[in-house]
Amino acid sequence: MKLQNDLLLRAAQGENVERTPVWLMRQAGRILPEYRAIRNSISGFKELVETPELACEVTIQPVDILEVDAAIIFSDILVIPEAMGLPYQLIEKQGPYFENTVKTLSDVEQLRIADPEESLKYVTDAIRLTKNELNGRVPLIGFAGAPWTIFSYMIEGQGTKTFAKAKKMLYTNPELSHRLLGMITESTIAYLKAQVAAGVDLIQLFDSWAGVLSREQYLEFALPYISKICDAVDTVPKTVFAKGAYYVRKELGMLNCQAIGLDWNMDIEESRALIGQNMTLQGNLDPCLLYSDKSTIKAATKKMLNTFGATKHIANLGHGLYPDTNPDHVKYFIETVKEHKF
């Protein structure tokens, strides 16, 4: 089906666009009262992720309400560890929790490569349903966690400030680490291919914990696996968002993908120079800026747009939306992008 609004895909491919496309990380979720109404009617977050009709509904909400230029399938990066054999729970106000974690090579050997047909069908079903419901209005983004980020959850079992266990594993057991990272990578490739087969128009890899590694570790344990995924999934445009990985921007620019996400710490011009002229850049307004008044939001958004320029840019935040953001301010940000004249 032909898309009525393909700004995102054209910007990702580096083509000229009438205006800069805009969507927001975490656009589907707690900021919308319509989302909270659905969330409060069911038992938990995982029920939402695992029920295609509900996932579809909350995926489309921001398209209707915020009028963004793309939908992103409502899901969680932790479906991959679960499909590999490590189930997770989401504990209210605390975050993810894994009862079992990976400690030894035999723990790794008991895991499997995720089979999307078997254990992630609720995601591909949600994608099919959403594509159908969207009816070509805007592109649908699929996503997965990057292998290092998934690895760190599988080792730590929960949120952490220091990532001491996961980094200790990299230093003390590189063999186990590479083995597990390889399995996550294979699982992710199968998962993303299934997402593409189900209809997503672009995929994004989230390396949420990139910022805790040293450059050396990132080059050994993170980037090669991202690169493998980019090479394997080659039928749709890809965006890589490695939060905090300022120290490998040059290398990110050499990936076989179309766009690189910038966090709000990353200077736009410096990043462009490091990443190179060929890549589309995505980002990078500080999500906290949406707490300020409209004139401040407008000025900062226009400044950001002018710095990125009229092409090869997808407007977004430099991190996911914070749940207590006023939806009116989010709308105002989106309108400002849409009305901007270069």
Add this chain to the structure above:
Amino acid sequence: MKLQNDLLLRAAQGENVERTPVWLMRQAGRILPEYRAIRNSISGFKELVETPELACEVTIQPVDILEVDAAIIFSDILVIPEAMGLPYQLIEKQGPYFENTVKTLSDVEQLRIADPEESLKYVTDAIRLTKNELNGRVPLIGFAGAPWTIFSYMIEGQGTKTFAKAKKMLYTNPELSHRLLGMITESTIAYLKAQVAAGVDLIQLFDSWAGVLSREQYLEFALPYISKICDAVDTVPKTVFAKGAYYVRKELGMLNCQAIGLDWNMDIEESRALIGQNMTLQGNLDPCLLYSDKSTIKAATKKMLNTFGATKHIANLGHGLYPDTNPDHVKYFIETVKEHKF
């Protein structure tokens, strides 16, 4: 009293040294069984901070046990908000907690500039006692939190992942923010001058949450206050450690201080080029590296030393020691630095 080992001070001043001095952030604390024995004999962390005899004892422990080239007074950066009128508690396994936080300008008006004589005497007493007990063996480092980091605790009231409240305050109420940052700065200057009068040989400013600000915010709300402190406290060498502030390294290099701390993300050569040739650099081994085996620790430490070079370097970690680090590995890191030949 003349110091028997003044390597730290000479390296900070850029003078030639026989070997690179070494100490570790969080060297006094939970990694040492001798510390835990004292900690378990009393009611809480704050009793340790507020009892000069005990603070002195745990300050000197790493000099005796680890043979580091400097002691750092055992204390907490949150003594400043408390001395300004916002008391804190340390909740076991959770971290700091402030019952009252700053929300409005009238909250700020109810605070006072800290008077070290009146409310921080336990710190200066601990410094005098420690200087006496050290008897010139190694220099004693004093410290304080940088204003932005202290500000964020006073607004958030506890640890946070996003610093949404503190950053929201910067965006929505710059007037209140500058007012409070100014009061923290004045308090910190008075506090550090009192530390110097009590005998510390060098001071370090910790901007632990530098990494959550954008460059623009850092230049408006963080750096000018650090600069003011550096200018005001001018009788001992100063080290500024702004964790995650990779995006203002050039500006950090222009501060009126002697040394800049690097975190483990920061590439050494790139940082030297940005910060300039005049400044001494401190750091920056990944604390997680101490989880690995000794040969890995040795190779990484020697590589780090050679990259920094034989002068204008103070060996340290790129972050505080993690509490579950094996003290033998810490000793091995220290020995490796001491035995290294350039």
